[in-house]
Amino acid sequence: DAGVTQSPTHLIKTRGQHVTLRCSPISGHKSVSWYQQVLGQGPQFIFQYYEKEERGRGNFPDRFSARQFPNYSSELNVNALLLGDSALYLCASSQGQGAMNTEAFFGQGTRLTVV
Amino acid sequence: AQSVTQLGSHVSVSEGALVLLRCNYSSSVPPYLFWYVQYPNQGLQLLLKYTTGATLVKGINGFEAEFKKSETSFHLTKPSAHMSDAAEYFCAVSRTGNNRKLIWGLGTSLAVNP
Numbered sequence: 376d377a378g379v380t381q382s383p384t385h386l387i388k389t390r391g392q393h394v395t396l397r398c399s400p401i402s403g404h405k406s407v408s409w410y411q412q413v414l415g416q417g418p419q420f421i422f423q424y425y426e427k428e429e430r431g432r433g434n435f436p437d438r439f440s441a442r443q444f445p446n447y448s449s450e451l452n453v454n455a456l457l458l459g460d461s462a463l464y465l466c467a468s469s470q471g472q473g474a475m476n477t478e479a480f481f482g483q484g485t486r487l488t489v490v
Numbered sequence: 491a492q493s494v495t496q497l498g499s500h501v502s503v504s505e506g507a508l509v510l511l512r513c514n515y516s517s518s519v520p521p522y523l524f525w526y527v528q529y530p531n532q533g534l535q536l537l538l539k540y541t542t543g544a545t546l547v548k549g550i551n552g553f554e555a556e557f558k559k560s561e562t563s564f565h566l567t568k569p570s571a572h573m574s575d576a577a578e579y580f581c582a583v584s585r586t587g588n589n590r591k592l593i594w595g596l597g598t599s600l601a602v603n604p
Contacts (some may be wrong), residue, residue: 417582481526
């Protein structure tokens, strides 16, 4: 079975540009979360989507947006890129919101470099 | 609000020695607690988790952790370190209920010396 897949794996963008990162969850998983991990730090929560609805949002500016599609894949969009947006962006999928569905499976991440 | 504190950003042990990585949390509600490992340039892999029930949790690769509510701790241990254990380790907490965002510690880098 395929795990969580993210694309692209690496990306270099210029300040002010826009970027779209993609995530395909494990088959059968309905929840997708996005995290930003700056080098040397722990991940920071950006968004959670469940059944195509936003269920949680972290402390990130409006330049960050996301959506989830009917097949449960997800996109993270970042507008007007800043140098500080350079990070590893991680996608995690989980089965759902029930008490037993607590494990999040992570993709390999997308390494975004803004120059 | 929830938070996680990992004591020691860098821990170095000898191969075969005990591994102890410390994690303390704060939470106003019963927490779910997790330990993840991250190898260089890779995503995060779940080592173990505590949700409910037995407070001593066994995970993969010989790791275990004990949930101590009175101490608000969830320290990670392994009796005998292996060279392949060298990695970054993250402790995380999430709420019970529908908001499942994970709150992460800053991580502990484990070095294993031959």
